[in-house]
Amino acid sequence: MASLDRTLIANLPLFSGLKPEELDALLSEAQSVRYPKGVTVFHQDAEARAFFVLLHGHLRVFKLTPDGQQVVVRFVVPGEVFGVAMAIGRTVYPGTAVAVADSIALQWPSAAWPRLAAAHPELANNTLQTVGARLQDMHTRVVEMATLEVERRIAHALLRLAQQAGRKVETGVTIDFPISRQDVAEMTGTTLHTVSRILSAWEARGLVESARQKITLRQPHQLMLLAEGTG
Template sequence: MQKKSELLATSLLFNGLPAEQLSKIAAIAVGKHYPKGATIFHEGDPGIGFYLVANGKVKIFKTSFDGKEQILHIFGAGEPFGEVPVFYGSPFPANATTLSDAELYFFPRNEFVDLVTATPSLALNMLAVLALRLRRFAAQIENLSLKEVPGRLASHLRYLMEEQKRRDKVVLDIPKGQLASLLGTSAETLSRIFGKMSEDGLIRVEGKTIVILDPNGLQEH
């Protein structure tokens, strides 16, 4: 239980809560293991609770009628997902699948709502997480609707630079095929754009590592 509480304390959702409250949250958290490629929930499933990634990666995506997949989010350690239905009592609005072996914590809706009701600071943390999620959605909508694919890729690389706190290079945390889906394009188009950015002296591709040769030029995309 101590290890679980320590992990919860590092997440944005539960950051800053006192040990007593973390213990109560840990008590209702149910540990679940999923192998790579496992379905966590489908779009339309009842929103009976939400999840937090202990380790591994999870993708949230929607599928069109013709089978095309659009990735909405990629979540890693310490990040919650599926939390909106907790308050609305609505079905999950998208699908969730593991991108690697993953350890998750599941928080049942009724028990968690009881904790939020009794813990105002937890409610404030939830608002902060939802506000951050809304900001990411707004940025993604802007990228998909207003920018061409090179601009979307440049924006994503700048996002990784900020997240990884580096300006010289970043490491892609998902395969290029998954990145193409996240950016709303095909793997072939993404490969061509990586090649064009390399030719233009903006980046150098070394497998999953993208060396940033011209941060200012990348900013102009």
Template sequence: MKFLKQFLIFSGLNGEEFSQIEQIAIKRKYQPRVFVFMEGEEREAVFFVKSGLVKTYKIDEEGNEQVISLLQSGDMFPHVGFFDRSPYPATAEAVQETELIVIRIDDFNELLMKYPEMTMKVMQIMGKKILDLQERIQGFISKDVQHRLTHALKKLADEHGVKKGEGIYINLRITNQDFANMVGTSRETINRTLNEMKKKKLLSSDRSGIMIHDQEWLNGCE
């Protein structure tokens, strides 16, 4: 349960309250490309990423995959919908071998009713995610592909980056197709845009992740 104590929604709980969390928490392991849940399925649980990587995405009317987020250790999902039984809003799929802590919605809601402070913290998380979604939508409407890709890189660096020398390393195995899905364009366009960035020595990549060499350029992304 030491892992769960890092989450904001549990930070105010005492030892006795945490013992109740322990009674309803379940560990599950997923292999790469295995679905955690699919869009439209009945919402049954809240998931906490202990290790590995989970991708959440939606499929548009043309059958294209639109990546919503990449979740790794310390992330919780879904971020909204604890108080109703609406279906899962997106599909969640393990990208690599992943271990999740799972808490059923019914059990979780019972705790929220029992401990009002948990309800307030969950609402704060929901508000932050809604603002993040609004920001992404605005970016899609008004910005070109290069700006959207830079914004996506900055978001990944903020959430998953590790300081390395004078740069920052995004320690995620993410493909050009994943980037294309995230920013709403083709893989060919992403290939060209990334190659231009590499020629300018703004970044480089290997099989494990992406190295950002120019943080000032990245931080300048609005």
């Protein structure tokens, strides 16, 4: 295995405040793993053997209900930590992570977490910030689901996706990984049918441009108005 360059991780939030030597020490214990598109990184309820940092690609994290329905928890974008079950006191993963594009991640054994966190207090602190931010995200999601009708929820979801995984193109901003109607439905608590209908309507109005597993926002500002209820 080629040795890992510290510049790979120097600017990631998880490692902010760490000295170069500390980065090197951490990297020396890390293992780099490729996850081709479609592959499962870890399974819900499986023993949490490792925690990860995504270097490249995109993951879809979801929960499976007893009756087989899926709910998308989030999409992991490059630079993010994921699978931090151990850090928050869990022994199993609370969800399943699947690569929706060819991906590369660094991983550390979960067992190493207590030692690493003790040796580098910034690590625990940065993780606390990250988990806190995710908690906020889930709060706003609950608020949206409790108060907004489906169309506005979908608008919010797409805008958020565009913000964290958007790529500018001539016609607007496109979501930079394959995403289906079903995915959007599982993010917003509705059905793919309703999502399809709404996207069709938006397409007719020129707000978005969509194809198989692909969504481009042509008029993000208009969508924002719609999301806010002003449109």
